[in-house]
Amino acid sequence: MNIRQLEAFHTTIETGSVTLAGERLGISQPAVSKLLRSFSETCGFQLFTRSGGRLVPTLEARMLAAEVDRMFAGTKRIARLAEAVRNREWxxxxxxxxxxxxxxxxxxxxxxxxxxxxxxxxxxxxxxxxxxxxxxxxxxxxxxxxxxxxxxxxxxxxxxxxFAMVCVLPAKHPLAEKQVIEIDDLRNESFVSLPRDDCSLMTVDRAFQMRGVQKRNRIEVPLSETACSLVANGVGISIVPPFVGLDYPEDRLVRRTLLPETFMDxxxxxxxxxxxxxxxxxxxxxxxxxxxxxxxxxxxxxx
CATH class of the missing domain: 3.40.190.10 (Periplasmic binding protein-like II)
Structure with a gap:
């Protein structure tokens, strides 16, 4: 048996007509009949009988149709998957x-x-x-x-x-009144810092060293978001990427431009x-x- 025979059989079962099956498959009625005959010969049993001018599948054909239907359902799933992959949806x-x-x-x-x-x-x-x-x-x-x-x-x-690093401060911190924070302003301030091997900490520390300002690391935390949480609770200040701590309202945490600008890629x-x-x-x-x-x-x- 081949896929064309299976298509003819499956479509004839679905439509109940050789003529309609030919229209759906885009082939002639005799071509469908020929495929059905060859498929019946391959199977070794009769697939359809006629009753009152209608094509009626035999019990054996109905048993076979259930499996063929599952096969074509699988090909439809493959087609939908291919379309989803093509459209970058899967x-x-x-x-x-x-x-x-x-x-x-x-x-x-x-x-x-x-x-x-x-x-x-x-x-x-x-x-x-x-x-x-x-x-x-x-x-x-x-x-x-x-x-x-x-x-x-x-x-x-x-x-x-x-991106340019930003300075985050508790809302009631005296420096919060300034719109721009300079590194010189942060002398002796209590810092919430990241681990020593963190790349952003290394970049910030270099900026302090270039200005000759000693950074006072009071608390070390593993994540920038953790640093923002401590800052929002008034524990200290920190310097973080601009996409960190965005969920805190301004009455708890303020974000200020840091000068000189400290960039990271x-x-x-x-x-x-x-x-x-x-x-x-x-x-x-x-x-x-x-x-x-x-x-x-x-x-x-x-x-």
Whole structure:
């Protein structure tokens, strides 16, 4: 038996007519009849009888039709899956990002996309930038976001955002009255700091060293969001990425421009040895849009 015989049989069962089956398949009635005869010979039993001018399937044909129907239902599912993949509505994507992005902002930003694409299966991992580079190079994640560049042949990398760190203060802190905070203003202030190996902490510490200001680290926490929580509760101040702590109202936590501006880049990393899936491409487009409000690359510097 072949697929054309099965199509003729399946369509004839569905329509109850050789003529209608031919119209649906785009072939002549004699062609359908020929396919049914050859299919009956292959099966070794009669498929249809005539009763009052109507084509009636035999009991054996009805038994066979149930299995054939399941087969064609499977092909329809494959067709729908192919269409969903083509339209980038289905797929499995793994993203690895630093905690400052993965903990809250990225999940919030991607929620509308995921709500509209229920057949895209996403895994979001929080990792430090060196580990993210290793995972991308090994092909274990589809999309990596890193604050460190990687120049390796098996990693494709590009900058998708340059952001300026901001100073966060309790709403009742005396410095909260200023719209711009200079590093010199932070001398002797009590800091909520990130771990010593955190890339953003290294960048902030360099800015303090260049101004000759001693930074007083009072509390060390693992995440920028944790730092914002302590600041909102009046424990100290901190310097964090601009996409962190956005959920706190201004009567608890204020965000101020930091001068001199302290910039960090976010690199988009993808495996270089294989083309990205259509679902990954769509997620990359969404991530670009999500980080664009904080991108300082094409904005004029303040005078």
């Amino acid at each position: 797929g499995e994507v793994t993203i690895a990002a630093p905690a400052a992005l993965a903990t809250r902002y990225l999940t919030h930003a991607l929620s509308p996309f995921l709500a509209e694409q229920p057949d895209i299966h996403l895994t979001l991992q929080s990792r430090n930038s060196p580990r993210i580079g290793e995972l991308v190079a090994a092909g274990q994640v589809d999309i990596g976001l890193s604050v460190l560049p990687f120049e390796q042949p098996n990693i494709h990398s590009e900058v998708i955002m340059r 976010v690199w988009l990393l993808t495996p270089g040895g294989r083309p990205p899936s259509l679902a990954s491409q769509k997620l990359v487009e969404f991530i670009r849009a999500a980080v664009s409000p904080f991108d300082q690359r094409f904005r004029p510097r303040p005078s």
